[in-house]
Amino acid sequence: LKEGKKNHFQKTIDELQPYDIAKIYSSIPAKHRTRFLLFINVEQIADLIQELEKDLQFEALTKLGIEKSGQVMDLMDNDDLASLLEHLSKDKMEELLSGMKKEESKIVQDIMNYPPETAGRLMTNRFVWIKDHYTIRETVEKLKTFAEYSETINYLYVIDQNKHLVGVVSYRDIILANENEKIQDIMYSRVISVTADTDQEEVARLIERYDFLAIPVVDNGVLVGIVTVDDIIDVVISEATEDIEKLSASGKAIDFDTKAYVAAYRRLPWLILLLFIGIVSGTIISQFEETLSTVVALAFFMPMIAGMTGNTGTQSLAVVVRGLITREVDRKTAAQLIFRELKVGLIIGFICGILIALIALVWQGSAVLGLVVGSSLIMTLVIGTLAGTIIPLILYRLNVDPAIASGPLITTLNDIVSLFIYFGMATLFINQLM
Amino acid sequence: LKEGKKNHFQKTIDELQPYDIAKIYSSIPAKHRTRFLLFINVEQIADLIQELEKDLQFEALTKLGIEKSGQVMDLMDNDDLASLLEHLSKDKMEELLSGMKKEESKIVQDIMNYPPETAGRLMTNRFVWIKDHYTIRETVEKLKTFAEYSETINYLYVIDQNKHLVGVVSYRDIILANENEKIQDIMYSRVISVTADTDQEEVARLIERYDFLAIPVVDNGVLVGIVTVDDIIDVVISEATEDIEKLSASGKAIDFDTKAYVAAYRRLPWLILLLFIGIVSGTIISQFEETLSTVVALAFFMPMIAGMTGNTGTQSLAVVVRGLITREVDRKTAAQLIFRELKVGLIIGFICGILIALIALVWQGSAVLGLVVGSSLIMTLVIGTLAGTIIPLILYRLNVDPAIASGPLITTLNDIVSLFIYFGMATLFINQLM
Numbered sequence: 049l050k051e052g053k054k055n056h057f058q059k060t061i062d063e064l065q066p067y068d069i070a071k072i073y074s075s076i077p078a079k080h081r082t083r084f085l086l087f088i089n090v091e092q093i094a095d096l097i098q099e100l101e102k103d104l105q106f107e108a109l110t111k112l113g114i115e116k117s118g119q120v121m122d123l124m125d126n127d128d129l130a131s132l133l134e135h136l137s138k139d140k141m142e143e144l145l146s147g148m149k150k151e152e153s154k155i156v157q158d159i160m161n162y163p164p165e166t167a168g169r170l171m172t173n174r175f176v177w178i179k180d181h182y183t184i185r186e187t188v189e190k191l192k193t194f195a196e197y198s199e200t201i202n203y204l205y206v207i208d209q210n211k212h213l214v215g216v217v218s219y220r221d222i223i224l225a226n227e228n229e230k231i232q233d234i235m236y237s238r239v240i241s242v243t244a245d246t247d248q249e250e251v252a253r254l255i256e257r258y259d260f261l262a263i264p265v266v267d268n269g270v271l272v273g274i275v276t277v278d279d280i281i282d283v284v285i286s287e288a289t290e291d292i293e294k295l296s297a298s299g300k301a302i303d304f305d306t307k308a309y310v311a312a313y314r315r316l317p318w319l320i321l322l323l324f325i326g327i328v329s330g331t332i333i334s335q336f337e338e339t340l341s342t343v344v345a346l347a348f349f350m351p352m353i354a355g356m357t358g359n360t361g362t363q364s365l366a367v368v369v370r371g372l373i374t375r376e377v378d379r380k381t382a383a384q385l386i387f388r389e390l391k392v393g394l395i396i397g398f399i400c401g402i403l404i405a406l407i408a409l410v411w412q413g414s415a416v417l418g419l420v421v422g423s424s425l426i427m428t429l430v431i432g433t434l435a436g437t438i439i440p441l442i443l444y445r446l447n448v449d450p451a452i453a454s455g456p457l458i459t460t461l462n463d464i465v466s467l468f469i470y471f472g473m474a475t476l477f478i479n480q481l482m
Numbered sequence: 483l484k485e486g487k488k489n490h491f492q493k494t495i496d497e498l499q500p501y502d503i504a505k506i507y508s509s510i511p512a513k514h515r516t517r518f519l520l521f522i523n524v525e526q527i528a529d530l531i532q533e534l535e536k537d538l539q540f541e542a543l544t545k546l547g548i549e550k551s552g553q554v555m556d557l558m559d560n561d562d563l564a565s566l567l568e569h570l571s572k573d574k575m576e577e578l579l580s581g582m583k584k585e586e587s588k589i590v591q592d593i594m595n596y597p598p599e600t601a602g603r604l605m606t607n608r609f610v611w612i613k614d615h616y617t618i619r620e621t622v623e624k625l626k627t628f629a630e631y632s633e634t635i636n637y638l639y640v641i642d643q644n645k646h647l648v649g650v651v652s653y654r655d656i657i658l659a660n661e662n663e664k665i666q667d668i669m670y671s672r673v674i675s676v677t678a679d680t681d682q683e684e685v686a687r688l689i690e691r692y693d694f695l696a697i698p699v700v701d702n703g704v705l706v707g708i709v710t711v712d713d714i715i716d717v718v719i720s721e722a723t724e725d726i727e728k729l730s731a732s733g734k735a736i737d738f739d740t741k742a743y744v745a746a747y748r749r750l751p752w753l754i755l756l757l758f759i760g761i762v763s764g765t766i767i768s769q770f771e772e773t774l775s776t777v778v779a780l781a782f783f784m785p786m787i788a789g790m791t792g793n794t795g796t797q798s799l800a801v802v803v804r805g806l807i808t809r810e811v812d813r814k815t816a817a818q819l820i821f822r823e824l825k826v827g828l829i830i831g832f833i834c835g836i837l838i839a840l841i842a843l844v845w846q847g848s849a850v851l852g853l854v855v856g857s858s859l860i861m862t863l864v865i866g867t868l869a870g871t872i873i874p875l876i877l878y879r880l881n882v883d884p885a886i887a888s889g890p891l892i893t894t895l896n897d898i899v900s901l902f903i904y905f906g907m908a909t910l911f912i913n914q915l916m
Contacts (some may be wrong), residue, residue: 063672067691075843118604180665191657202636202653202695219636219653223625238497256719259712261636261695277711278693285690288722289804292729304805304815308825315797316830322793323834326786327841332783341778348767351897352760354785359756363749370723371738381738391742396750400757407761459793463785 057087060305070099082111084326090116094123105132111145118147125172126152127279130159148417167251170242170283171265171273180206180214180232191222205264205271206235213239213264213271248283255280291369294356294449295362311333325460329467338473345412346474349404349421350467356425357466359451359461364389364436365458372444382441386434393433401426416480420473428466435462491521500526504533507542513816516545524550528557539566545579552581559606560586561713564593601685602678604717605699605707614640614648614666618659625656639698639705640669647673647698647705675700676709680719688804689714725803728883759894763788763901768903773868777915779846780908783838784901790834790859791866791900792893798823798870799892806874816875820868827867835860850914854907862900869896 073084073096093112097105097120109117116134120466121129125474133141133156145153155173162168176194178187187204204222206215206345225234232344241264242251256261265273266379284293306314333340333350340346368385371377405422409415436458443449474481495503507518507530519527519542527546531539531554543551555578567575567590579587589607596602610628612621623640638656640649643771649669659668675698676685689697689711699707740748767774774780802819805811811819839856843849870892874884908915 065672065674065692071559085807086580184765188657191654219657220625223622223656238499240499249800252715256712256715258499261711277695277715278690281690281715281718283710283721284718288719288725291722292726292800292804295726295729303823304801304819306822308822309829310802311822311824312826312829312833315794316833317799318833319790319794319830322790323838324788325785326783327845329785329789330782333785334779337778340781341775344771344775344778345768347774347781348764349760350781350784351763351767351788351901352757355760355763355788355894355897356753356756360749360753363752366726367738367745370726377738388738388740388742388745392749394747395743395746396753399746399750400753403754404757411761460789465790467785477746 057148061088061092064098066095069096070172074100074104078107085111091123093120095455098124098128102135102175106136114143114147115170116147117144118149121145121148121156122152125171125174125272126155126159127170127172130156134160137353138168140451140462164260164315165248166244167242167246167248167263167265168273169276170251170275170279171244172276173273175205175262175274177205177271178217178231180208180230180235182231183227184222184229184231184234185227187222187431202261203274205239207271210269211271212269213241215239216264239264243267244272249287251275252283252287256284261296284468295366295369297474308331322460323466328411329460332464332467333471335473339471339475339478343417344476345414345417346471346481348412349408350470352404353421353425353428353466353470354463357428357462360393360396360429361432361436361462364392364433365440368437368444372440377441377444382445385441386437389437391432392431393430396433397426400429416477418478419482420470424466424470426471427469431465431469432462435465495522495526498654500529503530506536506755508538512541515542519545524553525557527554531679532558532562536566536569540570541814548577548581550581551578552583555579555582555590556586559608560589561592561604561606564590564603564809596678598807599682600678601676601680601682601697601699601709602707604682604685604709604713605678606710607707609639609696609708611639611641611705612651612665614642614664614669616665617661618656618663618665618668619661620667621656636695637675637708639708640665641705644703645705646672646703647675647700649673650698673698677701678706683721685709686714686717686721705803717823729800729803737889756894763894763897766898766901767905770909773905773909773912776912777851777908779848779851780905782846783842784904786838787855787859787862787904788897791862791896794827794863795866795870795892795896798826799874800869802871802874802878806878811875813877816879819875820871823867824864827864830867831863834863848915850911854904854911854915858900858904858907861903862896865899866896869899 064072068090069092073081076084088096093108097108100108109120112120136144145156148156159169159171175365176191178190182190191204202218202220203218204217205213213233215237216239216344217231219237220334221234221288240258240260242254244265244267246265251263255275256259260277262274262276264271265275367389371385401422404425405418407418408421409418412418439458439461484760488699498506503522503526504776507515510518522530527542531542534542551579567578570578579590582590591606593603610625612624614623616883625638636652636654638651639647640651642648649666649671649672651665651669655668674688674694675694676688678699680699685697688694689709694711696708696710698705699709822824835856838859841857843852843853846852873892873895877884
């Protein structure tokens with residue numbers, strides 16, 4: 049198929065979605081890819097490149113040569129192009145940008161100047177704006193002229209003579225209106241917009257809340273771009289993945305294709321940190337060596353107490369981190385949440401504490417041991433729950449990502465606290481325990 | 483505002499987004515809500531109700547009385563209505579359905595018959611279909627007639643005389659085409675569709691992959707509904723939340739508003755399970771009581787070894803669970819992944835093992851203790867990594883949600899294994915350790 053019959057090949061390609069074309073492209077041997085690129089037109093190459101993995105994107109752009117890659121890059125969505133180029137060295141990037149039209153390369157460079165994870169990085173300028181005094185007929189004419197420039201979303205944004213965003217109409221509104229009606233009479237004028245430096249999570253929250261397909265980005269009232277829902281789905285997925293990475297301290301951006309040594313390198317910092325915190329736990333235990341060697345049975349309950357305290361902290365942490373995704377938290381909500389978790393800690397503390405006290409009594413035949421283990425567990429569970437709630441809230445307050453108080457950190461902190469409480473209680477009752 | 487001036491009030495409401503109306507409605511005292519509902523029309527009530535919390539939804543429907551609530555429910559999106567009604571008792575549900583138009587209530591009941599988390603549950607019938615032999619002019623006329631029936635997405639689905647889905651056109655295509663062109667000549671005919679029983683994660687994957695705004699649902703080729711991107715964002719968010727809930731065993735559906743005893747009740751099963759697994763760990767340690775009482779220093783390294791093994795398992799687990807969201811895994815990918823994680827386990831095992839051996843040597847002044855601790859850590863880290871990879875893959879293979887092999891389960895399993903290895907090694911070298 050990919051050898052001779054150019055016509056037949058092109059007809060097949062024309063009917064496929066970009067994702068599928070990219071899949072075929074990735075699967076053919078590298079030496080045939082140059083021919084593949086010769087067989088399709090620049091619009092198709094632009095669509096194809098946007099769907100490829102990063103390394104194949106560069107390969108393809110290099111294969112094309114400066115001039116043609118410039119043409120292709122002119123056609124790519126600016127936000128996608130910006131996120132591709134930012135991974136290149138400065139020289140390579142400037143070389144590629146030199147092949148583009150001046151105004152297009154300027155836009156891409158502007159996008160790259162916005163901080164990461166903001167609306168500015170996600171926005172595209174491939175949208176059609178119309179003026180508020182246009183009639184429907186004028187609008188349709190403008191649409192026919194600029195058809196290829198618009199991402200396929202449903203909205204047209206309306207600006208006044210100062211380029212200020214004043215309204216929005218949908219393609220459907222245009223179809224349903226009469227030819228001579230004016231845009232300003234049919235547009236919806238209470239447009240919700242963001243600025244270029246709005247955090248991408250906030251943009252996602254607005255789009256999710258209002259079920260928008262896109263949201264306009266303004267700079268001092270002037271419309272500068274739009275963020276579309278497909279970018280937002282990617283944001284939602286990557287933010288959730290980041291939360292999970294942080295909560296489980298599993299290392300940044302490890303997927304199925306990551307090389308073993310890279311994955312190990314990304315996970316090691318956490319593990320070495322844990323190792324040293326483990327030494328701290330060890331030092332605490334060594335302080336209680338006498339207690340422990342007197343009542344060796346104390347060691348039996350160590351993993352249980354540490355494990356449960358660690359887990360209860362993670363449970364609270366997960367609730368707070370996920371809750372912050374869809375809700376803002378003020379002082380009042382924070383206080384309510386802490387009070388709620390205090391109650392949760394007390395309930396689960398008393399139930400688990402009494403349960404383990406009974407088990408310890410039956411298993412080791414010592415009421416005092418039961419009392420020590422049970423009362424320690426009540427205290428550590430309450431403290432664990434509160435730590436898992438308060439620490440991420442403080443981080444949130446300080447504008448630090450609360451998920452960074454990740455699972456293992458909270459777990460290990462709780463480990464240390466629980467060892468102190470447990471061995472402290474045991475030392476207190478050491479005479480009764482013997 | 484909400485008291486007297488009905489006209490002014492209505493004008494304000496008309497300009498607000500449903501989400502904001504819902505926020506105002508929720509914030510006013512319950513006794514004023516009835517009056518609020520009287521002041522706005524049924525379309526607005528329908529939009530409002532879709533944005534409310536579950537309990538306020540029922541409250542509002544009850545306030546309206548059977549007849550008016552029926553009118554409102556006729557106007558609601560069928561998928562939203564279905565997910566509201568499924569939480570009611572059978573009697574209450576039938577009472578509410580009785581106020582609706584026959585054909586509308588039938589559709590809602592049909593939706594509720596699909597299994598949860600499938601395309602059938604998410605789809606709406608509020609879309610406009612057109613026939614392939616329509617001209618653009620006929621299409622526009624049909625659109626004008628059915629304007630209020632369509633969700634505001636960009637696509638029109640095209641069916642043939644047998645109601646089979648044969649193509650799709652966008653509103654933009656309609657605007658750009660000539661009045662006399664036929665739909666079948668401008669439509670895109672390689673439509674990607676799903677069936678009503680397609681899993682919602684698969685639907686989300688397709689919409690994300692192809693950047694669609696909606697995807698059609700077919701039953702034996704016949705178009706029965708569409709799933710829109712706003713529902714998919716909700717799916718992506720709730721699936722990610724579920725993953726986090728399972729990975730951290732934080733209990734189902736606990737948010738900031740959950741009552742303390744409900745939250746405690748949802749978390750307790752995990753904690754009690756952990757408690758009993760903790761007893762198992764304790765029993766293992768008690769088997770090695772002699773070893774432990776001979777060399778109490780062994781206890782110092784217990785939390786570190788268990789903690790690190792648990793965490794390395796969670797790291798692998800998180801990679802597998804998140805990877806499965808965007809990728810299907812076949813036998814070959816699984817084998818590659820396991821091999822990769824084996825290598826990762828070996829790398830981090832040797833680095834951390836040698837490090838802790840040196841620390842143990844310096845701290846406790848015993849080369850044998852260093853050897854025991856270090857070699858145990860190497861083994862437990864390799865096993866922990868593999869367990870965190872293989873267990874979720876097996877569950878995936880068995881069509882069980884892999885996230886259910888949740889953090890604490892993998893952690894605790896690794897706890898037990900690591901205790902066995904550690905004390906086993908120690909017992910082996912007990913003469914040298916003394």
